[in-house]
Amino acid sequence: MTALTGGYTEVPVHVPPPVEELPQCKVYRRRWLILTVFIIFSLGNAAQWLEYASISNVVTKFYNVSSYAVDWTSIIFMLTYIIFIFPASCCLTKWLGVALSFLLTPVVVRNHSNMDDVGSDLARLYYFMAGYTTLAFILIVTLFQDKPPLPPSVVVAKRNAAVPEFIAPLKRLFKNPGFNLLMLTYGLSLGIFNAFSTLLNQLVLLYFEDGQEFAGRVGLLFIVGGMVGSVTCGVILDKTHRFKETTLTLYALAAASLLAITFLLASRSHTAVYIAGAVFGISMGSYLPVGLEFGAEITYPESEGTTSGILLAGSQITGVLFTVAYAWLIKVIGDVWANVAMVVVLVVGTGLTAIIKPDLKRQAANMAALHKQKDDEP
Template sequence: MMGVAVGFILPPLLVRASGTTDEIATDLQLMFNIYAAFFSVLFVFILLFFKAAPPTPPSAAADLGSTLDSNFLLSIKKLMTNRNFILLIISYGINVGVFLAISTLLNAVILTHYPGAHLDAGRIGLVFILSGMAGSVVCGVILDKTHRFKETTLSVYIASIVGMLIFTFTLDCGYIGVVYLSSILLGFFMTAYLAIGYEMASEVTYPEPEGTTSGILNAVVQPFGISITLVYEYVLGAADDRAANLTVVGVLCAGAAFCAAISSDLRRQNAQNKNNESLD
C-alpha cells in the first residue's frame, strides 16, 4: 500500500503537467529510470535476505495446518466448492475493483472540478492510501480483540459505501480541502478491506494454504478491476463523475449483499481454540 501511495505522489512531482512532447518524454524517462533502479536493488535484497518462512508459525492454527498434507490441485478443488470462499471472492473482487477504478481515474475526476490541481490529485491519492493503511491496523486490532470476522468485514463494507456517497456529493463543493477529508474517510474503510479480505479468506478456508487463497484473491480482482474501471470510465465520459460514482455505489451495494451472505464459519479460530484447549 505504501508503494501505491508513492505511485500517486511521485509522478506529478517528476512529470510536468504542461510542456512539449520532448519535455514530457524526458520526465517520463527519468521516472522510469528511478523506478527501474529501485526495483533492481529491491530484487537483489529479496534474493539475498528474503526467507521462505518465518522461524516459528504465526499461530497455533498455522502450526497445525503446516503438518497437513497439501496437494495444490486438491486444494483448488476444495476452495472452488467452498460456498463462503466463492462469495468472498465476488465481494472482495467488487470492492477492490472499485478501489482500482477510483485510483485509476482519480486524476481525471479531481481535475474536472479543480483545473490545474495536478499535485492535489496526487496528494489526495496519497492520503486515500495512507488512511487505508491506518484503517487496516485499526481493523486488525478489532479482529484480534473480538474475533468477529464477518461482522467486522460487513461493517467495513457498508462504511465503504457510506464513504463513497460522501465523496460523491462533496466532490463539487468548491473546497478541495473537503475533498481531502472525504478521501481520507473513504480510504480508511475501502483500502482497509483489502487486508481484512485476506484474513476472512484464511478463516473460511482453513486448513487450505493461505498462499493459495491469497493468490486466488489477487488473481480474481484483476478482471473485476478492469471491468469496473471500463464501466466507470464510460459513464464518466458519457455523463459525469456523479453518475459514475453512483454507478460504483450500486456495484458496492451488490458486493455488500454477497458479503452478508457469507456464513460465520471461522475454521481457523475453531482450530486455534481446540489446540489451546488440548494444551490446557
Template sequence: MTEQKNLEVSGSVMDGITEKGMALDSPSKKGNVEYIAYPIRWLVLFIFVFYSASNAFQWVQYSIIQDTVVKYYGVPSIMVYWTSMVYMVTYIPLIFPASWLLDKAGLRVTTILGAFGTCAGAWLKVFSVPQDMFWLGFVGQTVVAISQVFILNVPPRLAAVWFGADQVSSACSIGVFGNQLGVALGFLLPPMLVKSTGTMEEIGHDFQLMFYLVAGFTSVLFVFILLFFKAAPPTPPSAAADLGSTIDSNFLQSIKTLLMNRNYVLLLISYGLNVGTFYAISTLLNRVILTYYPGASEDAGRIGLVIVVAGMAGSVVCGLILDKTHRFKETTLAVYTSSVIGMIIFTFTLDCGLIGVVYLSSIILGFFMTGYLPVGFEFASEVTYPEPEGTTSGILNAVVQVFGILTTLLYGWMLDEVGDRWANLTLCALLALGAAVTAAIRSDLRRQAAQNKA
C-alpha cells in the same frame, strides 16, 4: 519469542484436510514441540514491503499524469488507461502458474523472479523517453505488470511461514502495506517529477529523471533480495504453520476444494467488488478531479496519495484488531459497511467547490476501502485453511482483476455518458451489494480452530 504447543486437529480443520484426501500426522504426535519466531523475519518482511512498493508504484505511474502523457507522446487517453489495466489483464491468466510455482518452489524463487521482472521493465522505460517510443514504455509496463503475479498473493503466505499465531494478521497487513505504499508514491511523485506546463524538451527530461530513479531503486532491491531474502525459517513459528508444512498439497485439487467452499466463493465476490471499485477510482482519478478543478493535476495525485495513506493506516489498525480479537467476520463487515458510507460521502463532496473538503472525504474513503485489503486476505486464509495461502490469495486476486477491469471500463463509460455523479453512485451500489454478500459469509475460522486446539 517461543511457544510450546501440542496440536490436535478436529472440526472444520479436519474436514478441510479430509477433503484433500490426505493422511496427516499432526504435530501433537511429535510430543512437545517448541515453536520459534526468528528475528530475521522482520528483515524478510520489510524487504518484501519495498519490493512490492517498487512494483505497485508503476501501476499508476502513467495514468495519474494522463494529461501530460497524452500531450507529450501524442497517444489517446485510452492507451494511458491501459497502462494501468494491463496489470489486471496479465494477472488473470498468469496467476494460476504463479500460484503453483509459489506452492512448489517457495517464497525465495518466486520473489527473485518478480524482482527481476520489475527491474527489467523499469529499465525498458528508461529507453522510452523519445516521443515516438511510447510503445517501448508500454512493453516495459507490461513486463512489470506480469511480475506482479509474483507479489500480490505473497503476504498471507509470508506471514504464515515466518510469523507466530499472535502476529500473523499484523504481518499480513504490513505485507499488503507495501503495495499500498507503492500506490501512494505512484500518486504523489509522478505529478511532482513530470510537470505538464513545461516545454516538450523539459517534459522529456522529467520523464527521463523519473524512469532512472525507478530503475535505480528496483536494481538495488533486486540485489538485496538475492543476498538477504530467505525462503523459510529453520523451524515453523506456530502450530498452524507446522501443520500446514506437513501437507503435500495437490494444486488442482486445492483449486477444486476452494471453489467448493461456500464461504470462500462469497468472499471472492465481496472482495472483488470492493477492490474493483478501488481500481476504477484509482485509474480514473485524474480525470474525475480535473472535471471540477481544472489544472489540479498535482492535487489529483495528492488525493490519490491521501486515499492510499489513509488505507495504510486502516490496514495496520485492522491487522492489530484481528490479532487481538480474532473476530474476522465482524471486522470485515464493519470495514465494508464503512466503505459504503465513505464512497457516498466522496460522491457528494466532489462538486462542493472546495478541494480541501475532497481531501477530507478521501481520507474517510481510503481508511476503510483500502484498509479492507489485508482483512479480506486474512479472512480468506481462515475459511480455507489448510489450503496453501498462495493459492487462496492467488485466486482471490485473479477474481479482483476481473472485477477491476469490468468496473474500470464501466466507470469510464458512465463518466462519458451520464457524468461522474451517476458513475459514483453506481460504485456506491456495488459496494452495498458487496456488504450484503459479506454478511452472508459464515465465520468458519479453520486456522484459529487448529491453533486453539494446541
C-alpha cells in the same frame, strides 16, 4: 506388556512410546537482508502500477494519446498480477509503493505548457525508475535465496516436508458457499478500488484545474488511511474476532464514502474531498487484509496462501473489468452517474456480505487446541 520370570510370574514391562525426532532448525541473521531486498523490490514494483495513471493529463498531452491508452498502463499491471499471483501475500511495502507513486510522480512531472519541460520531467522519472529497478534486480540476483539451509522452526520444517497439493484444495474451496460469496464480494470491492484509483486523476481534473498534485495527495490519503485502518482493524479483530461484522462495516463505509466523494468533488472543496478520500481509503484499504483473514477463517484448514491467492486474483480480474467499464461510463453518462453506478455495486456487495455465514473454523480449532492443552495438564 508383561514378561515371564523363571517362576512363571508375570512382571509388567513398560515400553515407552517412540520419540519423534525433531528436525534441526536455525534462525539466520541473513533473513533481515533478504527482507530488505524484498522490500526494495516490492516498492519499485508497486510504484509502477499507477505511475502514468496518476499523471494521465500530462501523458495524454505529451504523447498525444487517449486517456484510455493511459488506463491500460494500469490494466496491464493488474493482468500480469493475475498470472503471477500464486503464491500470494498482502504486503505493506506494496501499499507504500503505491503511496509514493501518488505523491511523487505528480510532483516530479509537472503540467508545463512547454513540451520540452514536460519531456525533461518524464526523462528524470524514467531514469530514476530504471536505476531503481536495475538496483533491485542486481540485489535479487546476487543476494536473494530461495530458502535457508535449515528451516527456522519445526512448523516450517513439517510444511516443507509435506507433499504440496493444488487441485484438491481448489475443489474444496469452490464447493464452500461462504468462500464463493466472499470471493464475489471481495472482487467487487477491490475491483472498484483499483478502478477508482486508476481514474482518480481524470476525475479530479474535471473539477479542479491544474489539480494533478491535489489528485496525488488524495490518492496518498487512500493509501495512508488504508494502512492506518488495517492496523486498527487488526487490533479490533484480535480482541473481538468479529470478522463478519468488521467486514460488513467496512463495506458499507466504502459505499457511503464513495457517494460522498461523488458530490463533494462538485463542491470544489479541497478539505471536504480530503476527508471523504481518507474515509474511503480507511474502509477500502482495511477491507483488503480483513477480507483475506475472513477467508482464512471460513476455509480452515486450507492453506491461507491459496485462499488469499484466489481472492487477490479475483480482485485483479474485476479491477480490469471495472476500469474499462468505469472509463466508458464516464464518457457516456458522465462522472457523477458513473460514480453512482459504482456505489450501487458496493451496496449490492454489502448485502451479499451480510448473508455470508460467519463459520470461524480457525478460531474454533484454536479454542479446541487450548481446551485440550488444559485438559492434559496435571
